[in-house]
Amino acid sequence: xxxxxxxxxxxxxxxGSTILIVVVIMASIATIVRxxxxxxxxxxxxxxxxxxGSWPLGTDRLGRDVLSNLLxxxxxxxxxxxxxxxxxxxxxxxxxxxxxxxxxKIDEILMRFAEAFQTIPSxxxxxxxxxxxxxxxxxxxxxxxxxxxxxxxxxxRAEILSIREREFVEADRAVGMxxxxxxxxxxxxxxxxxxxxxxxxxxxxxxxxxAALSFLGLGDPNHVSWGKMIAEGxxxxxxxxxxxxxxxxAIVITVFAVNLIGDGIIxxxxxxxxxxxxxx
Amino acid sequence: xxxxxxxxxxxxxxxxxxxxTVILVCYVLIExxxxxxxDSYLAVSGGDREFAASLRHMWGLEQGFAARLITYLARLIxxxxxxxxxxxxxxxxxxxxxxxxxxxxxxxxxxxAFGVGTFFGLIAGSRPYSWxxxxxxxxxxxxxxxxxxxxxxxxxxxxxxxxxxxxVGGLESVSSDKQGMDHFIDIAQHLILPISAxxxxxxxxxxxxxxxxxxxxxxxxxxxxxxxKGLTQTQIIxxxxxxxxxxxxxxxxxxxxxxxxxxSVVIESVFAIPGxxxxxxxxxxxxxxxxxxxxxxxxxxxVIITNILVDLAYSWLDPRIGTExxxxx
Numbered sequence: 103x104x105x106x107x108x109x110x111x112x113x114x115x116x117x118g119s120t121i122l123i124v125v126v127i128m129a130s131i132a133t134i135v136r137x138x139x140x141x142x143x144x145x146x147x148x149x150x151x152x153x154x155g156s157w158p159l160g161t162d163r164l165g166r167d168v169l170s171n172l173l174x175x176x177x178x179x180x181x182x183x184x185x186x187x188x189x190x191x192x193x194x195x196x197x198x199x200x201x202x203x204x205x206x207k208i209d210e211i212l213m214r215f216a217e218a219f220q221t222i223p224s225x226x227x228x229x230x231x232x233x234x235x236x237x238x239x240x241x242x243x244x245x246x247x248x249x250x251x252x253x254x255x256x257x258x259r260a261e262i263l264s265i266r267e268r269e270f271v272e273a274d275r276a277v278g279m280x281x282x283x284x285x286x287x288x289x290x291x292x293x294x295x296x297x298x299x300x301x302x303x304x305x306x307x308x309x310x311x312x313a314a315l316s317f318l319g320l321g322d323p324n325h326v327s328w329g330k331m332i333a334e335g336x337x338x339x340x341x342x343x344x345x346x347x348x349x350x351x352a353i354v355i356t357v358f359a360v361n362l363i364g365d366g367i368i369x370x371x372x373x374x375x376x377x378x379x380x381x382x
Numbered sequence: 383x384x385x386x387x388x389x390x391x392x393x394x395x396x397x398x399x400x401x402x403t404v405i406l407v408c409y410v411l412i413e414x415x416x417x418x419x420x421d422s423y424l425a426v427s428g429g430d431r432e433f434a435a436s437l438r439h440m441w442g443l444e445q446g447f448a449a450r451l452i453t454y455l456a457r458l459i460x461x462x463x464x465x466x467x468x469x470x471x472x473x474x475x476x477x478x479x480x481x482x483x484x485x486x487x488x489x490x491x492x493x494x495a496f497g498v499g500t501f502f503g504l505i506a507g508s509r510p511y512s513w514x515x516x517x518x519x520x521x522x523x524x525x526x527x528x529x530x531x532x533x534x535x536x537x538x539x540x541x542x543x544x545x546x547x548x549x550v551g552g553l554e555s556v557s558s559d560k561q562g563m564d565h566f567i568d569i570a571q572h573l574i575l576p577i578s579a580x581x582x583x584x585x586x587x588x589x590x591x592x593x594x595x596x597x598x599x600x601x602x603x604x605x606x607x608x609x610x611k612g613l614t615q616t617q618i619i620x621x622x623x624x625x626x627x628x629x630x631x632x633x634x635x636x637x638x639x640x641x642x643x644x645x646s647v648v649i650e651s652v653f654a655i656p657g658x659x660x661x662x663x664x665x666x667x668x669x670x671x672x673x674x675x676x677x678x679x680x681x682x683x684x685v686i687i688t689n690i691l692v693d694l695a696y697s698w699l700d701p702r703i704g705t706e707x708x709x710x711x
Contacts, residue, residue, distance in 0.1 A: 218403035220637075221682045221689075225644025226662050230408075230674055233666030234415040306527065313529050314648050318663060332532055343539045350532035357527035365523065 108370040115366020121359035129180050132173035140170040140326045151344045162345050163338055168331075172352055175328045179309055179356065182239060186246035186308040187301060193251040195297065198258025202266075202293075203285055213259070216252035224249025228311050232320045239322045242315060246308045254300055261293040268292075295371060302364025306357045313353050328353050386694060393690045404682045405458070408675045409451055415671060423467055463679070464672035468664065473676035477658065481680070483553060484650070484657035487576055488642045492635070494581035495588050500631060502585075503592025507627065508619045510597050519593065522586035531648040534579035538652075541575060548575055551654035576653045580645050584638060591634055595627030602626075629700055636689035643681045 109115040132140075143165045144157075151160040151168065159168035201212040219227075228245030235241035265271065266289060274284045315321055316329030328349040335345030420437045429437075457464070463473035506518040542550045549555070554568050599605065600623060608618045646659030654660075658677070665674040 214399055214403055218400050218407060218682075221400060221640065221685045222404055222407070222678055223640040223643035223681050223685065225641070225647060226678060226681055229644075229647065229662060229666050230411060230678060233669070233674065234411055234671075310529050314531060314644075317529075317531050317648065318651060318667075320666070329529075332535065336535060339535060339539060340543050343543070346532070346535050347539075350529065350536070353529050353532065354524070354527050357529075358524055361523040361527055365519075 105370045109366050112366045112369040114362045118359045118362025125356050129176035136170035140174040171326045171331055175326045178325045178327050182312045183305050183308040185243045187305045189247035190250045190304050194254030198255035202259040202262030216255050219252040237320050246311050250304055258297045261296045265289050265292050299367050302360050306360045309357050397686045408678050412671050463676040466673040467670040468668045473673050477680050480658045480661050484646050490577045491581035495584035499585040499588025500592045503589040504624050507593040507596025522589040525586035530579055530583045530645050531652050534652040537575045553655050576649050580649050591631045595630045596623050599623045599626045636692050639688045640685045
């Protein structure tokens, strides 16, 4: 609780969470503010942003409402990022835990696998998986997960290995605690914070990878997405740059907020060192 | 010298199982694709059932999974990555043709990101938690939040559309027989925007790494010794803190290269640069599975080689580490 309070006090955490909450609210009111299919043609094409009250952010090349696309795109972005992070955490935590506790041959094999997955550039891997499985929300989530579980698993394993040697674990053993209980009640809870602080990086990467995939035309064709909006705006980049600029700014703000939250978490977990005490 | 050769040997031997695993992973992935190479070939060329059967026989596709994997591995040893469908040429030739362009793009981007990033990281880390440190960190987070393809479009809007200063895409001007210096300047002009788009994103990473490296060093005892010796703050920052903080930054090259390969895919498609990254994209969208596999394997091997080089550089820069150090990627 104290750490949560410290997180809220750090201005990175406060600003980051505020922005993210706004984005979540935007996504959740999408169907109320702009009901109906965002891909439907609702007006004349290429109305610039901030001119017409009915379409505050303008319309695109086909006469679709940019605001509606933006709000519905927020839903897709957040959903995919959340699912990808959940999938990454599940696989990463399972592999890291098994590897850290089992040791021996199993550990070696799992870590070889993790190393191999880390040498393949994660975006190329995601691209290949989406290409092979076909474009869908599911394949994008799998693609992102396959590229990012390995780092998480390795960090968790290293953390478990180092905590196993700590004195409090030795004390648990000395009082005759069951090894399984030590593993799940003592070591794992102590190892998880290191992994949790990776959450912001994983979510930020997931948003960026999804955006890049849909920019390249490999996104889920049934949903709007910020990346796809940028790609469609690109065809009229000279005459209507706002069509690419608006969704891009949305991505930057969202990822920036996630990064700030990550900074806030790190700040809250580490006691800040006053380095300048010797100085004066 | 002996130290290095034994390090190289050990790292090369250690890389073999990793490469084998990469190949296995790719192979399983490609197997998951609906249809096989013959189907995608026939989709382009057309042909009847008998032709398909004879192709399957010729390419050895009617064998089982393990048998085909072994055949593929046996061919890989002779650097044969198979035939590309969309180019009707050996995969390795296509990759070799495209790779230098991407190497140029990524090399220049890493150079830009490393140079400028560590410089600002040095400023930020010279006084942690000061107002300029906080500002620079914020800028780094912001840069890191920008999707490179969108940044590329913004650069195009500003420098090509509004200011008409730089070309929109391509690697060189079409149908211009420029020679020598003119040719070089032409390519440089075409590459300024792609390099900036790719490099500026990673600038933030290097800034952060340098800064956190310096914070680690500030805590060490020899800094107090340096102060006690009466060195000025600038001397301490440059000769003691920055120098020691730089080493860990170098180790990130290998990892950065991997994610830059990913970045080059989008940047090369935005700027229409015929490079390795766009090859990956073409392989996926046109379902050229053997090309896709070649691209993945070559990119993984490049990352492994870079990691070995980084290791060598590390043990050369910091003799304490010796050859015992295992790389943590």
